[in-house]
Amino acid sequence: MYDELLEKGDVVDIRYPAKGFIVVKPWGMRIIKHLYREFEDLLEEDGHHPVHFPAVIPEDNLRKEGEHFKGFESEVFWITRAGLKELQKKLILRPTSETAIYPMFALWIKGHSDLPVKVYLSEAVWRYETKATRPLIRGREFLWIETHDAFRTHEDAHAQVLKDLEIATKVIKELLKLDFIMVRRPDWDRFAGAEYTYAIDVLLPDGKVLQIATTHNLGQKFAKVFDIKFMDKDEQEKYVHQTCFGIGIYRILASIIYIHGDEVGLRLPSAVAPVQVAVIPVKPEAEEYAKEISKDIPYRTEVDLSQKSPGNKFFYWDKKGVPAKVVVGPKEMQEGTVTISMRTGEKITVPREKMVQVLSEKIKEYDEGLFKPIAIKDVSSLDELEQAIKEKKVARAGFCSISEEGKQCYQVIKEKFNAEVRGERIDIQESPEGMKCLVCGKEAKHVVYIAKQY
């Protein structure tokens, strides 16, 4: 189903001759550019500025933070030669940019008036994935946004983590109409080097969850390793508090395709549809009328002047996920009307003067109609968990602990079902009162969500 949707939507080409690397075709890249812009606008509003950092990191930098290096050692690409020469100082392709950026932060930050520093990168990273790869979901190169922030206090850093989640919610839920669970990850599943990790998971139709964004409070750990200090108001030299936020642009695109798509093809949220309205003349003599009315439409519009039959034109734009088609033929020309044909199948003929208003209402309805809440099933035993997994739902259960002491119970779940404890919800408050851990039966300290993951 997913692979068919990629094909129908003409989103990517998976035939690039290097394993795990894909080409993003024009339609896919146009969606991605809108995704970037939506996130970047909100990040900039929140005081982030764009920066560019090199794609390569000297080996020494990566090695500096031990836990971080261990987390990435087995999955980085190494540049060992340049031209015809062996490099004395080897370089890695960045798998994420902490160890590229933080040595520069140490140079940039001197006093409290330099803080906060809030920057973002909209670029690719590379990881040598050895698990099975899947286009846009898991690959050896992916496009994302990473923000890196430094603050005076721990509270400022925590507030940023919450702000990051607010930005993610605005785009992912409100614009893209993707439901998700927002959780604090168990301690065994934190980002290498973070104090705590908050993450956003969507549920794909095959029953597996996909992490599409994460924000980390890094505390002062990296600051100490990279010596990022500032003179505070009280004349004391202190380490900064840091956060970083990863927005998986590829994975969000994958989610739009897989979750919203249907048997016909893509169904794109209007916010990121490269073409929001396709204007389709069904006869050559309607082409001028089509061009004329297209000028009135305050959406990203394309007039389809191809030689295809009307049916093939409809099919083409439906596959590509365009929200609305405005269809005009001799009848509409004579009547001074247009026929609005939505991706949902709904059709309505309206006078030309009403077109813009009706389009706006119908596109809004269409967007709302895309939203479908995540299927969640309460479970209180491993049998019930198995059932939830079979039903392709996310299981909600009592759990003894998401600190290290709960790891044993997690490992039972991992071994039996190859499933993951995704963590404790943070977008809503849930009390574990009266619940037991579904594995050990001890009193539950957390309500957690469990599912297989990508």
Add this chain to the structure above:
Amino acid sequence: MYDELLEKGDVVDIRYPAKGFIVVKPWGMRIIKHLYREFEDLLEEDGHHPVHFPAVIPEDNLRKEGEHFKGFESEVFWITRAGLKELQKKLILRPTSETAIYPMFALWIKGHSDLPVKVYLSEAVWRYETKATRPLIRGREFLWIETHDAFRTHEDAHAQVLKDLEIATKVIKELLKLDFIMVRRPDWDRFAGAEYTYAIDVLLPDGKVLQIATTHNLGQKFAKVFDIKFMDKDEQEKYVHQTCFGIGIYRILASIIYIHGDEVGLRLPSAVAPVQVAVIPVKPEAEEYAKEISKDIPYRTEVDLSQKSPGNKFFYWDKKGVPAKVVVGPKEMQEGTVTISMRTGEKITVPREKMVQVLSEKIKEYDEGLFKPIAIKDVSSLDELEQAIKEKKVARAGFCSISEEGKQCYQVIKEKFNAEVRGERIDIQESPEGMKCLVCGKEAKHVVYIAKQY
């Protein structure tokens, strides 16, 4: 001078611990984002679509076009290891994307109705430069745009090359106010694999020219190597005709900084200034008034609420190259006026109601004032050429030939002055009638431009 400007403008950081790689700081990256958007908008208007191609190219691909491989062999970075494993199939970091893209074109293009294909990438490339590097001018990583187009006929390809130059002119000359010479490169200086290369050179204040954009007619050479064929209207299978166009975003930024900058700092063309108008309250009690009037300003505006003295605020925004400052204090508040203070030093106090109109006029004047024609000197002997180079001008001279047969004369110039024959002008027609080659004294077939280059 240039290094000071980079520092004053806070554009890049050259302390990144890998030689030849630089960090672009927020102010620099914000300018770059505007540069990208100006070019991309025109490219899209001309029917180009964005795509993403992997940063890595399998060795085999690069090797396919022999001349092209020879051109890049000594300057590519090699990825030989992944994780803890030697790679069986080595990868290179793309130095340019022809050999990544064209195998995919072979898969995408079947019939004449698939043509033209016109795509662009806005991404980084990597070249192992062994010459002295200079920030934004010559480095081991740079940001650019590359377009890759395929056409039915040679005429279509040639028309695209001209269209590319038109787009470059619109942005570089009309918006960015940079004068340039547009030339056909001599045959010994063509892009590896191209039929002919047209290029745009600016003249930097140190007397060297810098190539900031090039467009190439690749003919059918790559098409034959990568087997990019289509079924034409006449039922014959034919090879496509290709062009590619490189827009050096880093180098254009360098040119803006170096050519427009003065002893104070940057002077940014308003089109790409991240802040076009800085609103400066000179006393805390004017802050509210400053915020209020800033809402009326239809430009990218920032209100400077920092704790700095008024003088330091002026200095800060002047260094960063912001075209206009709107200054308000108790006097302006009382009178209901604002003081417009331009980067040129011009100052004028106007009633609030007139602010927008005057700003618009003054910013237009400011932009026009940035333009300064390239200094060109006619020469007819090697002595005169030496003099032109000393005067930091581009020399214009008669030249025997820009085909291979002129290479000997070129080599004399290269050896004596380390200068380059940039080629024959194509934006204006110049007749060599009555001129002699400044080296061999034979009848001149071309009027060429000669200068040292970066």
